[in-house]
Amino acid sequence: MNLEIVTIGDELLLGFTIDTNAAHLARELAALGVRIVRRTTCGDDATSIQSAVRDALDRTGAVITTGGLGPTADDMTKPAIAELFGQPMVLDPQILTNLQERWRKRFNHELPVSNHQQAMVPQGATILTNNFGSAPGIWLEDERGRWVAMLPGVPREMRGMLADTIMPRLRDRVPAGGAVIRSRTLRTANIAESALADRLGELARGIDGLSLAYLPGSDGVDLRLTSWDRDARATSAALDSAAALVREKVAPFVYGEGDDDLAALMLAECAARNATLAVAESCTGGMLGMRLTAVPGSSRTVLGGTIAYANEVKTRELGVPAAVIAEHGAVSEAVARAMATGVRLRFGSTIGLGITGIAGPDGGTPEKPVGTVWVAVDIDGDVRAVRATLPGDRHEIRWRAAQLVLDRLRKAFSRDMDATGWTSRS
Known part of the structure; x- marks a missing residue:
């Protein structure tokens, strides 16, 4: 119809x-x-x-x-x-x-x-x-x-x-047993649409009669497979098969399906590991904490957080040495690492997450343009960090920075220590 x-x-x-x-x-x-x-x-x-x-x-x-x-x-x-x-x-x-x-x-x-x-x-x-x-x-x-x-x-x-x-x-x-229209969405993070297409190769044109759409957004790029002309049973089988092929090509970047939220997924993983979490945020100004605490039951995992916008707050509340900020700047690997460790120690959590960056619209320099962020993940003293230059306006950069650190937590859990941009263990 x-x-x-x-x-x-x-x-x-x-x-x-x-x-x-x-x-x-x-x-x-x-x-x-x-x-x-x-x-x-x-x-x-x-x-x-x-x-x-x-x-x-x-x-x-x-x-x-x-x-x-x-x-x-x-x-x-x-x-x-x-x-x-x-x-x-x-x-x-x-x-x-x-x-x-x-x-x-x-x-x-x-x-x-x-x-x-x-x-x-x-x-x-x-x-x-x-x-x-x-x-x-x-x-x-x-x-x-x-x-x-x-x-x-x-x-x-x-x-x-x-x-x-x-x-x-x-x-x-609608005739019983007729064709149905159904989709399967794979959610990816921190990989560009063009890079996904390169990895998918010929699959990017569609799979076994199923269309494949790229849906970029602030969370990442969703890959949506759609079946148009099969009955319900054949549709389910075709979507299962196609989704498996896509996952095989881009598995390191896939974090969920459908309406999955990365914050909720990471909280579930923390709960499964009996891990607790604390966050230290500069440029995101509480957005990461907001996303985590929006998930029902998050109080079992999230102990708290610190919005350390000013440099003196980073030093006073998180123990980031003033000399480190003076030498490297507030937006740096050293400061992101110190923030993640500082918040973990302050709250006594298993995991500390740190974010610092330049959300714009001003404040950028040739070395550190608007959109530059450093995020760090500290799991029981094993600290890793990554730098990214994120696109978008102020809101989009802040949202993407929160998504970036959540995705890096996912990679740490999966022991993907060869992830692009990861710095070495401290």
């Missing part, structure tokens, strides 16, 4: 709201074998909505819209699409009663007049129950079998209704 998505809202066009709904719809529907062939965003006016939906219906005959189902004047989705189908808007007494009861129960007063609009529906439409908000969804289908499903724009409501009402309907329309 081919399908199109139309997301509606001026706030999407203006960039004030990020369209997460279309991405979620595409991911969920692909597993059913529903192929999203086009995604369109339009504003909150009837002409734009009708144009986008009309064109989508002409191409595929199946459309899901999100947004424009609320009580205000700019919520035009239902009347615009009703007119497109040649149906008048009528009051649904049951929806109105439900809305009135909801307002009395939740807000202890009568339903505002403006909300009565939410009880107006296209004649002949099927009402889709919304268990997560006030605006019901609408399913409108014509005699030719073309249909539009209208869902709210609020992400929590849209996702709930998709699972409760749309997915069951579509399962009945």
